[in-house]
Amino acid sequence: MRIFITGGKGQLGTALAAALIDHEVTLTDLPEVDIADKLAIFATIGAAQPDVVIHCAAYTNVDGCAREPELAYRVNGLGTQNVALACLEHGAELVHISTNEVFAGDNPAGYAEWMPLEPRNEYGRSKAAAEHHVRHILQRAYIVRPAWLYAAGGRNFIHAILNRARSSGQLRVVTDEVGNPTYAKDVAEAIAQLIQTHQYGTYHFVNSGSCSRWEFANEILRQAGLTHVVNTPILGSEFKRASTPPPYAVLHNIAAAAIGIRLRPWQEALADYLQSVISDQ
16 A cells, blocks of 8 residues: 655654555655645645555644644644645545544543534644544545654653653642543554554544543653652643643544554553663663
8 A cells, every 4th residue: 555644754653654664655744845835745645646645744832833823724724625635636545633632621521533623722723624624625534633642752741751850850740631641653553454444534543541641640650660759730720831731632432443443551552652762772
């Protein structure tokens, strides 16, 4: 299968390249190709003639999106429209990578795939717009929503927690933001299974289980042997930032589980990640 990946230098794009090693994979990213440039993305996808496009490229700086909402929509909304139209033009299937932040985060039961979108920040709004474009342009498309994504070799929440714990010996982490910590390696492997099914639709690819940011930090400390570090729980209102994340945007994997695709518990995925980081050092 010929597979074209946008955002190929990012954490999920890198994980996908490893998971799809048995396929013919083409990677692209900035500065070579800007998805907001319609002519460029049409030409690049046309030259690759892929069977499937996996669209990872996005403006993912949530606080940056809050400060620059027009840029957020130009990249995440219109950029995705360009990719979807290019797929339509060249007969390719599309896997669009979305986010749990398309939901309000005020449902204590969490979110199934078919629930209505109600984003509360500019990043979420731009990604909801992207989903809208995909659904209205293509019939052969998958929308995949991960959450709290992390991967080896990059800066992420785990990286920040370990650095702060080792440098200062104490942490302050919010308790009122709850989600699904998710390993990019597991999402990539799930996507590799999904594209074989041709079961188009919306999927939640998250490691099973959920926790608060504070609980996530505690488990990171426990597995890293840093339980002596003091982790003080705080509220999100005490942590000033440009954007406001959804407080309880827990995703449930119902659609993928129905076709046999399940991701392991987040604690197991974290252990695998930490082991890979140690082995790389």
